[in-house]
Amino acid sequence: MSKIHVTTSINGDQVEYLCEPHETLLDVLRDRVGLTGAKEGCGSGDCGACSVELDGRLVCSCLVLGAEAEGKEVQTIEGMADGEKLHPLQQKLLEHAALQCGICTPGILVAAKALLEKNPDPTETEVRYWLAGNLCRCTGYDKIIRAVLDAAAEMRGA
Amino acid sequence: MVKVVLWGSLRSATGGLTDVEVDAANTGELLKALVEKYPELESIIEEGVSVAIDGLIYKEAWFTPIKPDSEVVLMPYMKGG
Amino acid sequence: MVNEYVESKSDASDVTESKRDFKIVGTRPLRPDGIDKVTGRAMFGADMSAPGMLHGATLRSPHPHARILSIDVSKALALDGVKAVVTSKDFVKQDNSGNQDTLDNLMARDKVLYHGHAVAAVAAVNVDVANSAAKLIKVEYEILPHETDVDAAMLPGAPVLHEGRKFSSVPEGSSPNVSSYWEFGHGDVDEGFAKADIIVERSFKTAATHQGYIEPHACLATMGADGRGELWVCTQGHFMVRELAAAFNGIDASQLRVTASEIGGGFGGKTTVYLEPVAVALARKSGRPVKMVMTRDEVFRATGPTVSSSTDVKIGMTKDGRITAGQAKLRYQGGAYPNITAMLGAMTAFAAYDLDAVQTLAWNVLTNRPKQAAYRAPGAPMAIYTVESVIDEMCQKLDLDPLEVRLLNAARKGTKSSYGPTFDEIGLVATLEAAKAHPHYAAPLGPNQGRGVSCGFWFNFAGNTSVSIAVSPDGTVAVTEGNPDIGGSRASISMMAAEELGIPYDKVRTIVADTNSIGFNDVTDGSRVTFSVGLATIKAARAAIKNMCGRAAMVWGIDPDAVEWKDGAAVPTGHNAGNFPPMTLAEIARDAGKTGGPIAGHFEANADGAGVSFGVHLVDIEVDPETGFTKVLRYTVFQDAGKAIHPAYVEGQMQGGAVQGIGWALNEEYIYGDDGILQNAGFLDYRIPVASDLPMIDAVILEIPNPGHPYGVRGVGETGIVPPLAAVANGVSHAAGVRMAELPMSPPRILAAIDGAKG
Numbered sequence: 002m003s004k005i006h007v008t009t010s011i012n013g014d015q016v017e018y019l020c021e022p023h024e025t026l027l028d029v030l031r032d033r034v035g036l037t038g039a040k041e042g043c044g045s046g047d048c049g050a051c052s053v054e055l056d057g058r059l060v061c062s063c064l065v066l067g068a069e070a071e072g073k074e075v076q077t078i079e080g081m082a083d084g085e086k087l088h089p090l091q092q093k094l095l096e097h098a099a100l101q102c103g104i105c106t107p108g109i110l111v112a113a114k115a116l117l118e119k120n121p122d123p124t125e126t127e128v129r130y131w132l133a134g135n136l137c138r139c140t141g142y143d144k145i146i147r148a149v150l151d152a153a154a155e156m157r158g159a
Numbered sequence: 160m161v162k163v164v165l166w167g168s169l170r171s172a173t174g175g176l177t178d179v180e181v182d183a184a185n186t187g188e189l190l191k192a193l194v195e196k197y198p199e200l201e202s203i204i205e206e207g208v209s210v211a212i213d214g215l216i217y218k219e220a221w222f223t224p225i226k227p228d229s230e231v232v233l234m235p236y237m238k239g240g
Numbered sequence: 241m242v243n244e245y246v247e248s249k250s251d252a253s254d255v256t257e258s259k260r261d262f263k264i265v266g267t268r269p270l271r272p273d274g275i276d277k278v279t280g281r282a283m284f285g286a287d288m289s290a291p292g293m294l295h296g297a298t299l300r301s302p303h304p305h306a307r308i309l310s311i312d313v314s315k316a317l318a319l320d321g322v323k324a325v326v327t328s329k330d331f332v333k334q335d336n337s338g339n340q341d342t343l344d345n346l347m348a349r350d351k352v353l354y355h356g357h358a359v360a361a362v363a364a365v366n367v368d369v370a371n372s373a374a375k376l377i378k379v380e381y382e383i384l385p386h387e388t389d390v391d392a393a394m395l396p397g398a399p400v401l402h403e404g405r406k407f408s409s410v411p412e413g414s415s416p417n418v419s420s421y422w423e424f425g426h427g428d429v430d431e432g433f434a435k436a437d438i439i440v441e442r443s444f445k446t447a448a449t450h451q452g453y454i455e456p457h458a459c460l461a462t463m464g465a466d467g468r469g470e471l472w473v474c475t476q477g478h479f480m481v482r483e484l485a486a487a488f489n490g491i492d493a494s495q496l497r498v499t500a501s502e503i504g505g506g507f508g509g510k511t512t513v514y515l516e517p518v519a520v521a522l523a524r525k526s527g528r529p530v531k532m533v534m535t536r537d538e539v540f541r542a543t544g545p546t547v548s549s550s551t552d553v554k555i556g557m558t559k560d561g562r563i564t565a566g567q568a569k570l571r572y573q574g575g576a577y578p579n580i581t582a583m584l585g586a587m588t589a590f591a592a593y594d595l596d597a598v599q600t601l602a603w604n605v606l607t608n609r610p611k612q613a614a615y616r617a618p619g620a621p622m623a624i625y626t627v628e629s630v631i632d633e634m635c636q637k638l639d640l641d642p643l644e645v646r647l648l649n650a651a652r653k654g655t656k657s658s659y660g661p662t663f664d665e666i667g668l669v670a671t672l673e674a675a676k677a678h679p680h681y682a683a684p685l686g687p688n689q690g691r692g693v694s695c696g697f698w699f700n701f702a703g704n705t706s707v708s709i710a711v712s713p714d715g716t717v718a719v720t721e722g723n724p725d726i727g728g729s730r731a732s733i734s735m736m737a738a739e740e741l742g743i744p745y746d747k748v749r750t751i752v753a754d755t756n757s758i759g760f761n762d763v764t765d766g767s768r769v770t771f772s773v774g775l776a777t778i779k780a781a782r783a784a785i786k787n788m789c790g791r792a793a794m795v796w797g798i799d800p801d802a803v804e805w806k807d808g809a810a811v812p813t814g815h816n817a818g819n820f821p822p823m824t825l826a827e828i829a830r831d832a833g834k835t836g837g838p839i840a841g842h843f844e845a846n847a848d849g850a851g852v853s854f855g856v857h858l859v860d861i862e863v864d865p866e867t868g869f870t871k872v873l874r875y876t877v878f879q880d881a882g883k884a885i886h887p888a889y890v891e892g893q894m895q896g897g898a899v900q901g902i903g904w905a906l907n908e909e910y911i912y913g914d915d916g917i918l919q920n921a922g923f924l925d926y927r928i929p930v931a932s933d934l935p936m937i938d939a940v941i942l943e944i945p946n947p948g949h950p951y952g953v954r955g956v957g958e959t960g961i962v963p964p965l966a967a968v969a970n971g972v973s974h975a976a977g978v979r980m981a982e983l984p985m986s987p988p989r990i991l992a993a994i995d996g997a998k999g
């Protein structure tokens with residue numbers, strides 16, 4: 002079985018790689034491209050730790066094939082801050098102490114960013130349902146939800 | 160002499176007692192004296208025990224002083240979490 | 241929210257400076273590892289690679305109980321790209337039975353004792369090849385009968401896991417699957433029950449639950465032919481990993497340098513070894529770095545969940561709510577190897593109460609399930625659940641307020657605890673009173689809604705700890721400690737160092753050093769880090785301060801005793817000592833080379849003096865009588881932190897513990913079929929709470945200082961998981977109008993109970 006050649010854009014940079022036909026985008030990102038920010042918590046779409054955006058759509062990268070990224074735009078946690086300047090969601094998660102171990106944090110941030118792109122003014126319930134696919138075992142979600150609502154308010158300039 | 164309170168299931172090693180008395184001025188002496196008096200306690204003490212003196216649990220130190228009127232409780236070694 | 245509770249401060253101990261005005265302790269600065277964690281830069285267990293690295297894979301038993309007749313690895317070794325295979329024969333036999341059990345658990349020796357038990361491991365050029373090779377290993381098994389239920393495993397004729405093995409402390413005539421027996425308590429329970437107006441006796445069951453850390457176990461090992469190696473691993477205790485991985489491989493501990501990665505959750509589950517000794521063995525055999533990462537399926541099948549339990553409780557009470565006697569018989573199964581969790585259950589079951597007569601009996605039973613691992617306050621949640629459920633039922637029967645009854649019976653300073661020692665300053669009464677006064681307790685409830693209350697308790701541990709502090713020439717400070725940071729401890733340690741030294745928080749950086757860079761440390765367990773490492777940090781800082789005061793004295797030409805440390809500077813103790821302006825830490829550091837050399841302080845001790853922590857939880861639950869579906873409407877946690885160093889992370893521990901307990905109460909469960917195979921080894925079917933299941937979790941911190949810590953710190957990490965089981969069960973029972981005696985209270989179970997009550 003020969004490898005597939007893929008040309009894609011990751012966080013705005015053009016990237017080329019060879020991957021196995023069955024290889025997931027998560028494995029490609031972590032093992033071939035060297036971006037280990039997306040985490041594997043389950044490999045089956047249940048934990049959200051591997052969340053990335055593919056052409057602006059929130060996906061579990063463990064459920065996407067590396068080959069599917071051909072010609073698309075991939076956004077990962079590594080592309081979220083603008084140089085030294087953190088995205089408001091990153092800043093708010095820090096300020097609210099909304100991470101303990103931090104393994105879920107990249108996935109939560111990518112998912113929350115996708116939410117706020119669609120819905121800049123979500124209710125608490127909307128945030129809770131949107132993030133229901135992102136497991137966090139440490140925090141009980143309280144501080145995460147508060148941080149996301151706070152970031153949304155700040156981004157709206159409220 | 161110090162009075163030592165043992166946990167209930169140690170009764171099988173002490174002929175039915177859970178309150179025993181031994182001569183000891185520190186925790187190490189206490190454990191030695193217990194084994195001398197009740198040889199069946201040896202394996203349990205070797206597996207690891209802590210000593211609580213006046214409410215404070217000393218995990219495994221040998222040289223913690225014990226006053227004659229101290230409350231001394233032998234405790235199983237705890238770990239986890 | 242932090243409530244300062246002053247009333248209970250009696251004879252202020254000289255160790256605790258709880259009255260001290262803190263400048264940094266009690267504030268909420270950003271954590272030092274935060275930026276790395278929100279940008280994806282932080283390196284966790286599976287994030288490290290090495291040049292020439294191989295990947296490991298494990299072959300696991302397809303049977304819950306079988307004798308291994310032979311293992312043939314030749315086909316696997318012959319596969320292209322396979323570099324090494326190991327089995328139990330590659331490891332060194334251990335003298336210590338506990339260590340041998342750990343070794344047998346990570347690589348089965350004569351028998352496989354549960355489905356998923358490792359039998360061999362392979363290192364190959366990539367994961368695909370390693371997995372294919374593992375499948376080529378031929379194992380011949382003689383299948384044996386199995387048992388996964390705690391009560392059934394105690395019956396005569398049950399399959400025996402460890403034939404012929406003698407367990408000390410087990411009474412004659414017990415089932416050969418009983419690996420330990422424990423008894424605690426004081427007073428005469430028969431006499432106590434005779435004094436009771438009512439006696440309630442109930443039996444309860446709780447399911448095994450998994451810690452559910454989101455990061456699977458992972459490590460990367462390198463091993464030279466000279467027996468020197470490196471190990472990168474996500475663990476709660478890299479010194480523990482070093483001791484075990486070295487001993488199992490017959491190498492010297494000091495030659496194996498273990499570095500703790502960032503850790504993606506542990507909750508007790510990463511206080512032992514699974515992959516690490518295997519990766520070291522594979523690296524040694526292959527001469528190449530070997531990375532091993534578990535799949536989620538492996539995490540569920542082969543790492544430790546907590547115990548499942550079956551418990552009988554009997555409590556006697558007078559009409560006005562005074563408990564006259566309490567008794568509990570606890571039977572825990574913790575999988576295929578001995579453990580002490582039942583003992584901890586027996587010690588903690590009645591710890592919240594001041595009782596004249598109390599007795600707890602506990603058995604640990606061996607079954608064909610994975611070896612249990614510690615899970616947050618191990619043993620306590622399921623024990624306290626049973627006691628708190630019965631007390632709630634008695635309050636209901638006697639029409640008494642559940643918080644008043646708990647206050648009436650609450651353990652306090654001077655109470656002889658149910659596990660032996662007499663309590664010093666403790667915070668249970670303050671916590672109960674805070675709950676009683678909170679608006680949540682008075683809020684109205686709607687139809688099909690119920691309010692549950694429960695107390696909780698955990699000992700908190702101390703233990704072996706090493707910390708060193710170095711003052712840099714530019715006046716900043718490096719703190720080196722050896723306990724993996726599982727919940728923000730680097731922040732709280734930096735805060736305590738800054739507080740003691742009198743310098744800003746951001747002038748301190750705390751790192752968790754590898755095993756060759758700092759003295760030995762016990763595992764991060766028992767909520768010990770903020771207490772023990774904090775204590776050691778304060779003492780190390782004091783050593784550095786003493787040194788710096790000495791330098792100032794030299795410069796000023798006065799006696800070192802005439803210099804004290806104030807607000808980050810050496811000052812003369814008074815006019816008589818001399819009239820010199822303060823000499824700051826930065827000034828002393830700048831000239832250190834001229835006054836005697838580098839300035840550092842260190843402290844190593846087997847710390848004692850940990851303070852117990854009590855909590856009280858209030859929960860409002862709604863039950864849909866048509867479906868048995870439950871909704872948690874409101875949740876408030878009250879807990880004594882002693883002193884909250886970083887209140888946001890203390891709240892985080894309380895909230896996280898509460899939610900793990902809610903999951904345990906409502907959903908989480910290891911489900912076995914008759915075939916002895918775990919049926920729900922994934923997050924889809926083993927459902928931990930998700931964001932949409934929950935309300936906000938209000939956290940109220942009480943501060944009743946621990947006399948054994950300079951700042952009054954108690955551990956806070958574990959108590960929070962204890963009360964939810966009974967609080968939620970009591971809430972469900974009130975909402976549904978039926979008593980629930982089995983966890984989890986999944987909708988079908990609740991529905992069955994409602995239908996059963998209708999008759």
Ligand code: FES
Nearest residue numbers: 043044046049063
């Ligand atoms: S790793 Fe992709 S959802 Fe868990």
Ligand code: FES
Nearest residue numbers: 101105137138139
């Ligand atoms: S912070 Fe640990 S899983 Fe979310």
